[in-house]
Amino acid sequence: MSTFYKVLLVILDYFAHQRMKFVDHPDAGLSIERYLGKYDYPLEKHTIITQDGYHLMAHRIPHGHNSNGTNRYPIVFVHGTCGAGELFLLPGFGKGLAWYLVERNFDIWLLNTRGNYHSRKHSTLNPDVDYQYWDFSWHEVGVYDLPASIDYILNVTKRTKLFYVGHSQGSTEYLVLTTQRPEYNDKIALGINLAPSAFLGDGKYVVAKIISKYRRLFKMVMQAFNFHEIFPYNSNPYIRATLRYICSEVNTFVDVCNFIFNFPEDSLRVDPETFQLVFTYVPAGCSVKQLLHYIQVMETSLFGLYDYGPKRNKKLYGVTVPPLYLIENITAPTAYFYGARDxxxxxxxxxxxxxRTKRSEVLKIDETFSHVDFLFARDVTQVINEPLYRTIRKYTSLVH
Incomplete structure (x- = not known):
């Protein structure tokens, strides 16, 4: 696998520089350490261990250039499927939501949930050989990763509440947390959900529609071939590097990159060179079970726990069908930001x-805003960051 990708990269490198119009994003290929260091921002690495033994990496940016005082507000960012915390630093220096808020007196925590390349460690299990490591969906992230992370952050910052920002699957995990671990509602000053993913539709996404129809067959094939990890760790660097090269040629391949991120959508808001920076950090790896759980939601139109089949459901849940996540039980202030074209x-x-959410605030973005535009659009500052900040300011008095 590695030899194949190395050869492919040499070929792509030749054509990119000799035959095509190659665009280098100035920050493409930089690790988060080098990325933040380039712009003179502090970075702390924190290892958080969950109740079930998963070791998570959180990257903390404690202050910005203009906000190094002591009265800062902790805010945790949770990425989407196969994502990484760095995505909140996109579409580039000074533009992403994390950049915006760190200069407005927020203490930034970029969480990497179980299974991604930063958080691929366990107290007793080896993700390379123990399939049990990958026996989790986004349910376990909400039940274990988020509580451990929230408690850790509040302990370090000496606060009683924090702000939460989740994109896509990060919003799903927020809903799991606040319904399955209700005591954590009191630890959240405001939960912000960007492109919230709970009650899903697959009408326009052909791939999801096909997989949803053959979910059980897909599951059997994955198990038969012992596939438990999406974008395996060993091939991840080569996949990301290949995609960076492909997405650097702004004339020939930009439509392909657009398709990868927007499914059938054609986003007019993402600059072509941004794709090169995006593929520095994704795909970051995740569990097949996370995808299967989403497909279940699409197939059933019900936002419920994972379906193991009647017998195991009865043993685990006490009923033959998976229980639903009761959104009505969320008591934390919750905001939903969604795009009309998502x-x-x-x-x-x-x-x-x-x-169903008792204490909710809602912002509908304009008609051209899609699922990934919340992170990658060139105008995120005006469309997302500024209204989000105005919403957060209403709740800063809750953070003590």
Missing amino acids: IVTKPEGIGQLIS
């Missing part, structure tokens, strides 16, 4: 979230 979450799904 095909992952259908409008009626957003309506269900809003109607």
Whole structure:
């Protein structure tokens, strides 16, 4: 695998520099340490151990250039499927949400959930040989990763509450946390969900529609071939490097990169060179079970716990069908930001979230905003960061 990718990269490098118009993003290929160091920002690495033994990496940016005082507000960022915490630093220096808030007196914590390349460690299990390591969906992230991380951050910062920002799967995990671990509602000053993914639609996404229809067959094939990890760790660097090269040629391949990120959508908001920076950090790896759980939600139109089949469901849940996540039980102040062109979450799904959440604030983004635009669009400062900051300011008095 590695030899193949090395050869492929040499070929792509030749054509990129000799035959094509190659665009280098100035920060592409930089690790988070070098990325933040280049712009003179502090970085701390924190290892958080969950109740079930997973070791998580959180990257902390304690202050910005203009906000190094002591009265800062802790805020944890949680990425989407196969993502990484660095995505909140996109679409580039000074533009992403994390850059924006660190200069407004926020203490930034970029969480990397179990299974991604930063958090691929366990107290007793080896992710390379023990399939049990990968026996988790986003449910376990919400039940174990988020509580451990919130408690750790509050202990370090000596606060009683923090702010939460989740994109896509990060919002799903927030809903799991606040419904399955209700005591954590009191530790959240405001939960912000970007492109919230709970009640899903697959009408326009052909791949999801096909997989949803053959979910059980897909699951059997994955198990038969012992596939438990999406974008395995050993091949991840080569996959990311290949995609960076492909997405550097702004004329020939930009439509391919657009398709990868927007499914059938064509985003007009993402600059072509941004893709090169994005693929510095993704794909970051995740569990097949996370995808299967989402496919279950698509297939059933129900936002419920993982379906193990009637017998195991009865043993685990006490009933033959998976229980539902009761959104009505969320008591933490919760904000939903959604795009009108987002095909992952259908409008009626957003309506269900809003109607069932007791303390909710809602912002609908304009008609051209899609699922990934929340992180990668060139105008995120005006469209997302500024209104999000105005929303957060209403709740800063809750952080003590």
